[in-house]
Amino acid sequence: MGTFSKSIIKVAKGAMDAFGTFPAAIASALAFSIVTAIRIHLDWPQQEEFNFLFNCLHWAFGFGALFGIAAVIYVRTRKNSVKDFTIANLFTAAVITVIFILLYFFGGRELLPDDNFRFMRLTDISIGRMTALSFAVAVAFVIFAGLPRKNPNMTRSIFMTQKAFITAAIYGGVMMGGTSAVAGTIQALLYNDMSYKVYQYLGTIVGFLTFTIFAGYFPDFSKAEEDEKRKSAQSQSRFMEVLFSYIMVPIALSLTVVLLLWTVRTVMEGIGSSFVRLSSIATSYAVGGIWLHIMVEEHNNGLAKFYRRVYPVAALLILGFEAWALVVQLGRFGMKTTEYFFLITWVVAVVSVLLIILQKERAYIKISILTALAALIAVLPLAGYHTLPARLQSQRLEKLLIRANMLQAGAIVPGSESIDKELREQITDSVSFLAYQYDAELPDWFDRDLANYRDFKDTFGFEQAWPQYDEYISPSEYVSTFLTLEPVAIDVSGYDWAFNLLDFSRKGEGAAELSGRNGAYLVEWILNETNSSVPRLRISLDDKIILDEVMQSYVDRISEKYPPTAYQPRTVGLEDMSERFYSDNIEVLVVFNTAEINLDAKNDRITYWLSLNSIYLKEK
Structure with a gap:
C-alpha cells in the first residue's frame, strides 16, 4: 500500500474515531448540518419567518461543536476518567441548550423603521458575543491540548491545531470539487433540470465530513506521554521550517x-x-x-x-x-x-x-489567555465596542453642541451656516456615527433619523459638512463622491411626460419614443461601452436633434459641492440630485437616484455612474 493510500486511510480512520472521541461535538456538528439542510429545502418565502429560529440554532450548535472538543480535551488531559468524559459531553449538551435559550429569548431585536427585514433577527451584539465566546473556547482547547499537562507547550499545540484545520480544509476542498464535478456532469448529460440545491446539500455534507476530519486529526489526549500520532501532529516538517x-x-x-x-x-x-x-x-x-x-x-x-x-x-x-x-x-x-x-x-x-x-x-500561554479575555471584554455591556464608543461619542457631541450654543434644556436648538466650518464638520461626523449604533443607548435628545439629509438640516440648521478623513491619500487609492437621493415627493405638475430609461443602455439602446403635440420625440440616454465617461442626454423631434447635453455641468456642480474623499455615502435632497435643461421646444428635468464619481489618482482616471430616476419633459 502506497504512502498516499495510507494517508487517506489514516485520515478516514481518524474521522470515524472522532464520533467516539468527541460525541457531543460531532452530534452538534450533525445538528448544525441538519438545520442547514432544512434551510436549503425551504425556499426563502417559507424560510423567512423562521430565519431567527434557524440562526439561533446554528449559533448554538456551532458553538457546541467547538465547546464539545474543548471539554473532552480538558478532561482527557487533566482527569481522564469515564465519569468525567460523560460529564463533559452532558455539560456540552447543557451549554448548547442555554446558549439557544439566551439567543432566542434575549438575543433578538424588534424591527426598526429602516430595516430590510420583516421578522425579528439577531442583534449585531449577540452575533459579536457568540463570535467572542467561540474564539475564547478555541483558545481554551489549544491550551488544553498542550503538553506536558502542567506546562502546556503552546508552540506545538497551536501548530497542531492549524495543521488539523488546513488538512481538513484540503480534504474538504477536494471532496467538494469532486462531488460538484460529478453532479455537474449528471446535470449536463443526464438530468438538465437538476436543482441548484443539490450543490448546497453536497456542501452541507462535505462541511460535516470536513469537521469530523478536523476533530479526528487530533491524537489521543488520554495518554500522558507523547505517542507517534501526537509527535506527527505536532512536528513541523522541513517544508514548514523553510x-x-x-x-x-x-x-x-x-x-x-x-x-x-x-x-x-x-x-x-x-x-x-x-x-x-x-x-x-x-x-x-x-x-x-x-x-x-x-x-x-x-x-x-x-x-x-x-x-x-x-x-x-x-x-x-x-x-x-x-x-x-x-x-x-x-x-x-x-x-x-x-x-x-x-x-x-x-x-x-x-x-x-x-x-x-x-x-x-x-509567555505564550499567558498571551493566549490575554487575547481571549480581550475578545470577551470587547462585547461586555459597559466596556464593549457597542456601548463604550457610543457613550464617549455622545459626550463629545454634547460638548460640541454646547460649544455651538445648540443644546439648551436637554433639546437641540438649530444653528446656522455661520457656525465655524470645522465645528459643523465635527458635529456631522459624530451624528453620522451615532445614528447607526443600534445596540447602544443614546441620549434622549438624539434622534437616529438625524443621519437623514433633510432631518439633519431641519434639526441643526445647516447642511451636513463632512471632514477630510485622510490627510494623505496614496496614489494607489480611490476617492469618490457618492450621493443618494433622499425619499422625496417631486412636483411634476408643470411637465407633460415622464420617461423611465435604462441607465445601463449603450449607444441609444432602450431609447423611448412618444408622439407629442409638436411631433414625434426620441429620448436617448447614451453611455459608452465602459460607462466610465459622463452620460449624454439626446432628444430628437421628427428626426431633428433639439437637445444634446452631456451631464458635465451637473458633474462639475456636485464635485465642487461634495469633493471626492475616502468612501463616504451621503443622502442629499432633490436640488443636488437633479438638473434642468432648456431649448426652444422643450424643458427637461433629469432626476437621479444615485450619483457616483470615482477618482483613481494613480492611473489618473475618473469614472462616473449616474443612475436615473426619471426624465420629465415639457413641450413649449
Missing part, C-alpha cells in the same frame, strides 16, 4: 524596517497616513508578528534566532508611535469603533511583547 524561517521571517523583518522608517518620518513630518489604513497595518503587524514568534520558537537557524531577538524590541518602538497616531485620531474624531478595536489590539500587543521579553516561551 516556510516560516526563510520566507515569512524575512517578510516580517522587511515590514519591521518599513514601520521603523515610518516612525522616523512621523517624528520629522507628523502623522501622514489614514488612520484606518494605519490601524489595519498595525493590527496585522502586531498579531502576525507575535504568531510568527510562536511558530519559530523551536527553530535553531540564524534567521529565526535573530527575529526572536529583534521583533519584541522593534514592536515596542513601533507600537509607541502607533499610540501617538491613536491620540491624534481621538483628538480629531473621538472614540469610534475603529479606534476602540485599535486600542484593544494595542494594549494586547504591548502586554504580549513585554511578556515575551520577560518570560520568552513561557
Whole structure:
C-alpha cells in the first residue's frame, strides 16, 4: 500500500474515531448540518419567518461543536476518567441548550423603521458575543491540548491545531470539487433540470465530513506521554521550517524596517497616513508578528534566532508611535469603533511583547489567555465596542453642541451656516456615527433619523459638512463622491411626460419614443461601452436633434459641492440630485437616484455612474 493510500486511510480512520472521541461535538456538528439542510429545502418565502429560529440554532450548535472538543480535551488531559468524559459531553449538551435559550429569548431585536427585514433577527451584539465566546473556547482547547499537562507547550499545540484545520480544509476542498464535478456532469448529460440545491446539500455534507476530519486529526489526549500520532501532529516538517524561517521571517523583518522608517518620518513630518489604513497595518503587524514568534520558537537557524531577538524590541518602538497616531485620531474624531478595536489590539500587543521579553516561551500561554479575555471584554455591556464608543461619542457631541450654543434644556436648538466650518464638520461626523449604533443607548435628545439629509438640516440648521478623513491619500487609492437621493415627493405638475430609461443602455439602446403635440420625440440616454465617461442626454423631434447635453455641468456642480474623499455615502435632497435643461421646444428635468464619481489618482482616471430616476419633459 502506497504512502498516499495510507494517508487517506489514516485520515478516514481518524474521522470515524472522532464520533467516539468527541460525541457531543460531532452530534452538534450533525445538528448544525441538519438545520442547514432544512434551510436549503425551504425556499426563502417559507424560510423567512423562521430565519431567527434557524440562526439561533446554528449559533448554538456551532458553538457546541467547538465547546464539545474543548471539554473532552480538558478532561482527557487533566482527569481522564469515564465519569468525567460523560460529564463533559452532558455539560456540552447543557451549554448548547442555554446558549439557544439566551439567543432566542434575549438575543433578538424588534424591527426598526429602516430595516430590510420583516421578522425579528439577531442583534449585531449577540452575533459579536457568540463570535467572542467561540474564539475564547478555541483558545481554551489549544491550551488544553498542550503538553506536558502542567506546562502546556503552546508552540506545538497551536501548530497542531492549524495543521488539523488546513488538512481538513484540503480534504474538504477536494471532496467538494469532486462531488460538484460529478453532479455537474449528471446535470449536463443526464438530468438538465437538476436543482441548484443539490450543490448546497453536497456542501452541507462535505462541511460535516470536513469537521469530523478536523476533530479526528487530533491524537489521543488520554495518554500522558507523547505517542507517534501526537509527535506527527505536532512536528513541523522541513517544508514548514523553510516556510516560516526563510520566507515569512524575512517578510516580517522587511515590514519591521518599513514601520521603523515610518516612525522616523512621523517624528520629522507628523502623522501622514489614514488612520484606518494605519490601524489595519498595525493590527496585522502586531498579531502576525507575535504568531510568527510562536511558530519559530523551536527553530535553531540564524534567521529565526535573530527575529526572536529583534521583533519584541522593534514592536515596542513601533507600537509607541502607533499610540501617538491613536491620540491624534481621538483628538480629531473621538472614540469610534475603529479606534476602540485599535486600542484593544494595542494594549494586547504591548502586554504580549513585554511578556515575551520577560518570560520568552513561557509567555505564550499567558498571551493566549490575554487575547481571549480581550475578545470577551470587547462585547461586555459597559466596556464593549457597542456601548463604550457610543457613550464617549455622545459626550463629545454634547460638548460640541454646547460649544455651538445648540443644546439648551436637554433639546437641540438649530444653528446656522455661520457656525465655524470645522465645528459643523465635527458635529456631522459624530451624528453620522451615532445614528447607526443600534445596540447602544443614546441620549434622549438624539434622534437616529438625524443621519437623514433633510432631518439633519431641519434639526441643526445647516447642511451636513463632512471632514477630510485622510490627510494623505496614496496614489494607489480611490476617492469618490457618492450621493443618494433622499425619499422625496417631486412636483411634476408643470411637465407633460415622464420617461423611465435604462441607465445601463449603450449607444441609444432602450431609447423611448412618444408622439407629442409638436411631433414625434426620441429620448436617448447614451453611455459608452465602459460607462466610465459622463452620460449624454439626446432628444430628437421628427428626426431633428433639439437637445444634446452631456451631464458635465451637473458633474462639475456636485464635485465642487461634495469633493471626492475616502468612501463616504451621503443622502442629499432633490436640488443636488437633479438638473434642468432648456431649448426652444422643450424643458427637461433629469432626476437621479444615485450619483457616483470615482477618482483613481494613480492611473489618473475618473469614472462616473449616474443612475436615473426619471426624465420629465415639457413641450413649449
